[in-house]
Amino acid sequence: MNIDLTDKTAIITGSTGGIGLAIAAGLARAGARAVIVGRSPESVEAALKKLTDATGRTDIRGVVADVGTAEGCAALVAAEPETDILVNNVGIYGAQEFFDIDDAAWEEIFQVNVMSGVRLARHYARGMRDRGWGRIQFISSESALNIPTEMVHYGVSKAAVQAVARGLAKVLAGSGVTVNSILPGPTRTEGAVEMMRGLAEERGVSATEMEALFLRENRPSTLLGRFADPDEVAAMSVYIASPQASATTGAALRVEGGIVESIA
Template structure:
């Protein structure tokens, strides 16, 4: 199977690091024009330089904006007015106990993890439906199906993404626009990796030992037995954005290493 996204324009929120950067890189390698998004000009420039290392001929641009805010979404939408592909990959986790989470923390997580995708989809969906082709992908998590006690706020936002994604897929039915969610499992991304590296330094363990300890304690059902790479998650997203995935819509696609013990 050869995925060719030449002539398609992709907007990837939160694409200066981690899973988002891997997705932007994969889409660029498949020939798509990619709009990179991050909170600062420096991070956007660095991400574009990284993508060019493996996709030197890619058409790339960047918009520095915080899409966890109304103003940030408006800036991205103004500077990248149209898109054939939208990947809502921006997200964060606070790693706070339930008792320590403030009202502000809950609202911050909801604005960034959920409302960013709602607002961006609201902007780009009408054009996709008018052109009779489009791909919208929400990067959710296996935590949407297995809400973790150590990140209840995160699990809540990821479950909300599934509801939003399915509802929009229903709205876009028979239009040529597909809407799906992708659910990664434990992944060695920048944000989670920083947390694990901090634990490794504090305990004198290797990062590999910390990862194994996390899996054994928090995700013992993992069939993979290791963390996924960001590229492994991106591979699924690139496929979902392709013409070959035209019959896949309204679904939640797990790339969780078998963490979720379910056959459907």
């Protein structure tokens, strides 16, 4: 399959590392003008260099904005008023005992994981609808269907993301704009590697052994039996952004290694 996104602009939030950076690279290789978004000039500059070196593209742009806030979303919109592809990837997570998750933590995770996508989709979807073509993606998680006891607030926020995606797909029905959510499972991002390293030190095992232990203890239903690579998640994102995926909308697409015990 030859995916050609030439002349399309793609904004990917939270794209200075991990899954977001892999998606930006994949879209750029497919011909899109990628716009990466991060919270600091240093991280954005570093990501721009990585992407330029990896793809050979010289038209990749960067925006410094904290899209976990209304002000940051407004700053991104001011810098990039229109886009053809929007990937709402930015997100935060962290293990925390349910009884210790205070109102501030719930509010923060909703602002970053849910409201960032709501605000940006509210703006960019209008232009896509008017032009008759567009792709909006929300990066959810298998934790939306398999709420983890160690971070209930995260799972709830990702379930909300899927609800937003499904609702917006219905709003944009027949417009030429598709809206989907993507559900990764445990993925070997920088954050996950650091988390495994810390747990490995506590348990007195190697980081590789810790990944296997984590899956066995926390995601025992995995069929893949390993952490995914960010590029494996990015491959789904690139396809869903493509013209070939024009009949896929309102879907929750899983790249979670079979953790979710469901055939639907």
